[in-house]
Amino acid sequence: MATVRSSTENQMAMTLVPADNRSWIGLFNDGRFYWSDGSSVLFENWDNGYNPIGSMTVVCGVTSIDNSGKFNFFSCETKLPFVCYSIYSPxxxxxxxxxxxxxxxxxxxxxxxxxxxxxxxxxxxxxxxxxxxxxxxxxxxxxxxxxxxxxxxxxx
Structure with missing residues (x-):
């Protein structure tokens, strides 16, 4: 799943999120924040609303158009579309x-x-x-x- 390292990458991810919907990004928290590729979370775009961090052992990151691409957490078992990496020319x-x-x-x-x-x-x-x-x-x-x-x- 997608690793979001900057506001530019966050905007790119937002173009792939279905309208009026949330999508998984590669963000996890199991006591520490990290991306699905194992890298640390350096770019932060947290939603100030409800986040179940602490109420569950493992939570997964979502983003949505409705809240301007802010990161939120849901139970990892929630069914949602997801944003994956794209192949680009380095x-x-x-x-x-x-x-x-x-x-x-x-x-x-x-x-x-x-x-x-x-x-x-x-x-x-x-x-x-x-x-x-x-x-x-x-x-x-x-x-x-x-x-x-x-x-x-x-x-x-």
Missing amino acids: KKQVVKMILETKDSVDLNDPVLKANILKKLQDRLEEHRVTGVTLKWKEHPGGEVFRKEKNLKKTDL
Whole structure:
């Protein structure tokens, strides 16, 4: 079922909810809030009305057009339509980096490249950025990093 990570995704989900009806989204609470893909709930759009949190062991999240896409909880056994993921073309973005190293360091060493990617991925996760895949763009000849000549510190 759908994971709603932003107001934009919430609006997209709302376009799939039948008029005058509620629909399941992938939101669960069994003592903690989480999405059906296992991710944490970072975007919140709670309905201030009645929510049975605490009165049941497990509750599932719904959204509706009637309350402007606010999240509410029902018994997971309630029969409702549901909003699923859609297949979309992922956005690709190229980021250029300039690294300053000692001359003896080979940035194209496969182990070093893997470690740099791991550090970058860890940093993204620390900032709760999910769904991002990092990879190196290789130049002709297989190199990722090229030595720049005549680069001044003011160019960084």
